[in-house]
Amino acid sequence: MIKNKIYMDYAATTPVDPEVLEVMVNEYSSEFFFERQSSKYIKNQIDTTKHRLMDAINAKSGDVIFTASGTEANNFAIREHAYRRRQRGKRLLVSGIEHPSVLNVFSALETEGFEVVKLPVSPAGVIDLETAKNLVTNDTILVAVMFFNNEIGTRQPVEKLGEFLHERDIAFHVDAVQALGKAEIDISKIKADTMVFSAHKIYGPKGCGALYTKDQDHGYVICAEELDDASIAGFGKAIELSERYLHDHIKKLETLKSRLINGLLKIEAGLSVIGEQEGSHPAIVCFNFPTRDGDGLVIQYDFEGICVSSGSACSSGAISASHVLLAIGMEPVRANRCVRFSLGLPTTNDEIDRLIETTERILKG
Numbered sequence: 001m002i003k004n005k006i007y008m009d010y011a012a013t014t015p016v017d018p019e020v021l022e023v024m025v026n027e028y029s030s031e032f033f034f035e036r037q038s039s040k041y042i043k044n045q046i047d048t049t050k051h052r053l054m055d056a057i058n059a060k061s062g063d064v065i066f067t068a069s070g071t072e073a074n075n076f077a078i079r080e081h082a083y084r085r086r087q088r089g090k091r092l093l094v095s096g097i098e099h100p101s102v103l104n105v106f107s108a109l110e111t112e113g114f115e116v117v118k119l120p121v122s123p124a125g126v127i128d129l130e131t132a133k134n135l136v137t138n139d140t141i142l143v144a145v146m147f148f149n150n151e152i153g154t155r156q157p158v159e160k161l162g163e164f165l166h167e168r169d170i171a172f173h174v175d176a177v178q179a180l181g182k183a184e185i186d187i188s189k190i191k192a193d194t195m196v197f198s199a200h201k202i203y204g205p206k207g208c209g210a211l212y213t214k215d216q217d218h219g220y221v222i223c224a225e226e227l228d229d230a231s232i233a234g235f236g237k238a239i240e241l242s243e244r245y246l247h248d249h250i251k252k253l254e255t256l257k258s259r260l261i262n263g264l265l266k267i268e269a270g271l272s273v274i275g276e277q278e279g280s281h282p283a284i285v286c287f288n289f290p291t292r293d294g295d296g297l298v299i300q301y302d303f304e305g306i307c308v309s310s311g312s313a314c315s316s317g318a319i320s321a322s323h324v325l326l327a328i329g330m331e332p333v334r335a336n337r338c339v340r341f342s343l344g345l346p347t348t349n350d351e352i353d354r355l356i357e358t359t360e361r362i363l364k365g
Helices: 018-028 030-036 039-056 070-085 100-111 129-135 158-167 229-244 246-265 294-303 323-327 349-364
Strands: 063-067 091-095 115-119 140-144 171-175 194-198 209-213 272-274 284-288 338-342
Touching: 018 229, 039 063, 039 209, 039 229, 063 070, 070 100, 070 140, 070 171, 070 194, 070 209, 091 100, 100 115, 100 171, 115 129, 129 158, 158 171, 229 246, 246 284, 246 349, 294 338, 294 349
Parallel strands: 091 115, 091 140, 140 171, 171 194
Antiparallel strands: 063 209, 194 209, 272 284, 284 338
């Protein structure tokens, strides 16, 4: 049995922070049992987390709707935008590197008569702003672009695109699941109509997502008694911690990421980093291994006690190459020779060094 296993797949999910767990355990404890039966008590928990999330994204107005996941939040927001605006038009724009929970909804809407247009992405993994603007027509009603890509970590120009769409009264949806706790998010600059988050990406509980909407009269009513208030309370604590230490966390992750990139590039095996690194996610980096199959490498790393990914965890088990890598113009053979490393707050310099040494041994072994 391998001791001291190394986890480097934090973009997939994160462990629950001890302080978050403590809050959740207290919520479930018998001491608070009777209080938890009160709708007023549950509402207070919900409101506290709502306010923390809105403060984290600098939202001065709007509302937060809690869901079972980021996937559910994406589904709800995109469908609501499309259905509410279909009298104005049926043209929908979405980048080709979105999370499957976004792309799958657009595919479903296409079968319902909506026109879906994919925004092209450069080989660097960033949408071309001018091309995106040119694809917006009078009957365009919705555009969806993520903040950080979950596979290659590239940041999209959401502020500039949001400003353009806001001036034309076109709905803008942003999947910010990978951004919360990893970047400063200012909804007043992004001007998104809806934005999605997930607790388990910021050391919070699984099974709790959130949808921010600038529309306070969205008409979506949640029955408070049906919500898991302990998970929402845990989400609130995770947001509090991520914001309190945001800049320190970003600096630590960027330092670790730089150490990893520099170390792997020193290995004389032709490795290369995929995607634009300027302004990218502080903890996600995707490498191309020119002579090795990505899935095979994941297995070899696993034998060494290191957990990594050959793509998005939400696409695991897929036979075809990553849709993200194909969208940025990579040939399927090359796309299948990539591995994603995603770091977390528990990651150490020693773990980075062990990963580099293990990689060199595997490639030269």
